[in-house]
Amino acid sequence: MNQVLLTLQRWRALRRSGDAVFRTFIEQPIPAPGTLFTDAELVCMDIETTGLNPKTVDMLSIGWVLIRNSKVDLATAEAHIVKPNGGVGHSASVHGLTDTMVSDGIKPSEAIERVLGVLAGRVLVVHHAGLDKTLLDRICRERYSEKLLVPMIDTLALEHRRRSRHHHLGENISLRLPDLRQHYNLPWYRGHNCLTDAVASAELLIAMVAAREQHQKTTLADLY
Amino acid sequence: MNELPEITRFVAALPGFDVLTEAQTHAVATSMQIGYYRAGNDVLHVGSENKQLHIVRSGALELRNSEGDLVQRVAEGECFGFPSLMNHAPVRNQSVAIEDTLIYHLDGSVFNNLRRENAQFDTFFIRSLSDRLLAHPVATKLHGAADREVSQLITRLPVSVDASATIQQAAQKMVEERVSAMLVTDEGQFCGIVTDRDIRQRVVALGCEGQRSIRSIMSIDPVSIDSGALAYEAALLMMQKKIHHLPVLAEGKLVGMVSRSDFMRIETEHPLYLVNDIAKQTTVEGIISACQRLPALIASQISTDANGEQLGKFVTTITDSVTQQLCRIGESELGAPPCAYAWVAMGSQGRQEQSARSDQDNALVLDDKTVAADDKYFAALAKIVNDGLDACGYVYCPGDVMASNPKWRQSLRVWKQYFTNWITVPEQKALMHANIFFDLRCVHGEARLVDELKASIREDASKNEIFLALMARNAMAFQPPLGFFRQFVLERSGEHKNTLDIKLHGIMPLVEIARIRALAAGEMRISTRNRLRAAAKAGEITKTDAANLIDALDFIEKLRVEHQNRQMHAGLKPDNHLSPGEMSPLARQNLKSAFAQVRVSQAALLNRFHIA
Structure with a gap:
């Protein structure tokens, strides 16, 4: 998203919203687009859900880890089980989370509150952002009547742009997280655990930045 | 639920980490940082401070010493950086990724806590450290401790x-017998051990009578070790069993006993322990006093089977x-340097070929951003370091090639200009300077x-045949003598009549x-042996010539080492003046062929640059 537009939207939201948590989040300015990647703090996030339709699915778990000084900081890794409105259904076969496991989870509104806490002043990083970001926006709107107004890097979109620039985009090229990781000589991780996937996308991002020409000069604007 | 199953599983299977408890493994997994390094990029620089243990998750790296020699390859599941972490010493090896590499960085404080909490973990890394010390080129034969056999530690016949x-x-x-522990035998068979501590705890403290049998207080069937075991194995065993004395058996028969203090004694002979000690000093006086051990240390290394x-x-x-360490002390006294700088060693220190007797040759290269006012700082820094080196026994350079000389x-810009001038206007003085300054190494x-600077020198020198030719002619100044009595150039008068x-007539011509040859090959290697190898690789000299010259150098340096060893044993100051009488006939013959080799190579050098 255009960063000027984002700033404008955040400013409008600040005027409208009376919620203390949301205001604290918005009052923390977003990092300038010219900030060097190595100076910025980024939050790599992954969500497991009950299905694929962002308008109807429930969040089951959410995990994140921070990138600081171009390093993935595992001390900041955090994950939460979220109690869905409905049941887990067939999705249990994908992520292994059962109804019993999620019954003790936190409420979605509580989850989004923590998300706002960690994202304040930072940049969100998601691999294949579509579903996750739409779902976060929906939960955020349900709780605070506003979208999740945060700068975001989508590692899949970033790689897609890079390859189309270099005409490396064949029909059979997969941009799935495990395939991209292999491309950057990153180890294979068992997928569909929200925290593992968050770490996996964080490693992918630092690898993608390291592979850029003059990577020390990479700014956030180069990655949006 | 901050579980990181993939990372925890990897850590739990790592050699050394496999002994950690689940909680400890979890603590490791959730405290690390992950970094990614493209092939060709450095992780650690020589001389820098290291605060982390580095675990390779995927990819591979090479560790190279300051001369660029490969020390070790590190691959997935292996660690590096622990020697500097455990010794609190600066990094000794450059680590360069040779593939795109993912590294888990574990904070040094977490690592050291684990070593305190978990003895097996500690043991693993102590063992890895000794292995690494042995792999270090300095330590291959110059051992103090780790690779000696236990039998070599025994200083006297067993007291029993x-x-x-x-x-x-x-x-x-x-x-x-003035011993703190003694072995007990029963009909000649070793059956127990009794120590000062036993007498204290089991006799005196309990008010027992001294007339009772020693059998009643000895430790029965104590832990022992075979005489063929390595010294560090003995040290580990004593550490693990929390004992201070260890009987040594050869084929079941008692041959002696080693104590922790025996191990400490040889441990402190190891060069890396002195290095470690020096790195801990915060005052010039501290360094001077640590250096007092140096002559004895050199003497002991000379008396082992060390080569030149x-x-x-x-x-x-x-x-x-x-x-x-003197530079660091200077920096802490004077504050942060006003601009980046490099302290450069020249001459034999630059070539890593110092002998028991060396003076100092050094210089400062400043970043081009430097301004005139900065010189006050660097003059003060140079004074601290030059004076400190002199006080430590590295006497001032007689030719004033020192950083204290403005x-x-x-x-850097001026230095490049110096070299360009020396190379393009090679007057006699320039050639003399070149001989010293071309052997430069950042310390x-x-x-x-x-x-x-080296890149710029290489560019200038390798293209400038006239300069190289004049250098070659200059290198003829000292020729090795041919025969022994008739043609050996013996000093005719004075102290060394x-x-x-052997340095002037044997080693220096070889160094030159x-x-x-290395310059002509466009190689900026600094040590003489590496220069010869690099020149052979580039085709500047043949592989056979390089091998012969290295053999010659090995032999001449060995003679010098033996000569200095004899002098030090006789309580004399070591020098380079060999008297023909102190050599065996075989040594004379070998020296003759070593000299012949040098002369042939000198002649070939003249030919190469078309000097008649």
């Missing part, structure tokens, strides 16, 4: 007492640490400044041949 003796008799014998190359690296390693304290500070300066 028969089991029928009374406590008092045994104690009297211990006093007479190893001894040169050993002595230089210590000079380097002294220099680095001429040799210049910006402290920004290595990139020296790398850049009828001796041969290597320097010129």
Whole structure:
């Protein structure tokens, strides 16, 4: 998203919203687009859900880890089980989370509150952002009547742009997280655990930045 | 639920980490940082401070020493950085990714906590450290501790007492023999051990009578070790069993006993322990006093089977640490430097070929951003380091090639100009300078400044045949003599009458041949042996010639080491003046062929540059 537009939207939201948590989040300015990647703090996030339709699915778990000084900081890794409105259904076969496991989870509104806490002043990083970001926006709107107004890097979109620039985009090229990781000589991780996937996308991002020409000069604007 | 199953599983299977508890493994997994390094990028620089243990998750790296020699390859599931972490010493090896590499960085404080909490974990890394020390080129033969056999640690025949003796008799014998522990035998068979501590705890403290049998207080069937085991295995065993004395058996028969203090004694002989000690000093006086051990240390290394190359690296390693620590002390006294700088060693320290007797040659290369006002700082820094080195026994350079001389304290730009002038206007003085300054090596500070300077020298020198030709002619100044009595150039008068300066007539011509050949090959290697190898690789000389010259150098340096060893044993100051009488006929013959080899190579050098 255009960063000027984002700033404008955040400013409008600040005027409208009376919620203390949301205001604290918005009052923390977003990092300038010219900030060097190595100076910025980024939050790599992954969500497991009950299905694929962002308008109807429930969040089951959410995990994140921070990138600081171009390093993935595992001390900041955090994950939460979220109690869905409905049941887990067939999705249990994908992520292994059962109804019993999620019954003790936190409420979605509580989850989004923590998300706002960690994202304040930072940049969100998601691999294949579509579903996750739409779902976060929906939960955020349900709780605070506003979208999740945060700068975001989508590692899949970033790689897609890079390859189309270099005409490396064949029909059979997969941009799935495990395939991209292999491309950057990153180890294979068992997928569909929200925290593992968050770490996996964080490693992918630092690898993608390291592979850029003059990577020390990479700014956030180069990655949006 | 901050579980990181993939990372925890990987950590739990790592060698050394496999002994951690689940909670400890979890603590490791959730405290690490992950970094990604593209092939060709550095992780650690020589001389920098290291605060983390580095675990390779995927990819591979090479560890290279400051001369660029490969020390080790590190691949997935292996660690590096622990020697500097455990010794609190600066990084000794450059680590460069040779593939795109993912590294888990574990904070040093977490690592050291684990070593305190978990003895097995600690043991693993102590063992890895000894392995690494042995792999270090300096340490291959210059050992103090780790790779000696236990039998070599035994200093005297075993003191023992028969089991029928009374406590008092045994104690009297211990006093007479001045030992703190004694073995107990039963009909000649070793059956127990009794120590000062046993007598304290089991006799005196309990008010027992001294007339009872020693058998009643000895430790029965104590832990022992085979005489063929390595010293570090003995040290580990004593650590693990929390004992201070260890009987040594050869084929089941008692041959002696080693104590922790025996191990400490040889441990402190290891060069890296002195290096470590120097790196801990915060005052110049502290460094001077640590250096007092140096002559004895050199003497002990000379008396082991060290060759010239190893001894040169050993002595230089210590000079380097002294220099680095003096620079650090200077920085802490004067504050942060106003601009980036490199402390450069020249001459034999630059070539890592120092001998028992060396003076200092050094210079400062400053970043081009430096301004005139900065010189006050660097003059003060140079004074601290030059004076400190002198006080430590590295006497001032007689030719004033030292950083305290403003001429040799210049910006990178000026240095490049110096070299360009020497190379393009090679007057006699320029050639003399070239001989010293071409052997430059960064010892402290920004290595990139020296790398850049070297790159510029290589560019200038390899293209300038006239300069190389004049250098070659200059290298003829000292020729090795051919025959022994008739043609050996013996000093005719003075203190060294009828001796041969083996450095001037043997080693220096070789050093010069290597320097010129390497420059002609466009190689900026600094040590003489590496220069010869690089020149052979580039086709500048044949592989056979390189091998012969290295053999010749090995032999001449060995003679020098033996000569200095004899002098030090006789309580004399070591020098380079060999008297023909102190050589065996075989040594004379070998020296003759070594000299012949040098002369052939000198002639070939003249030919190469078309000098008749």
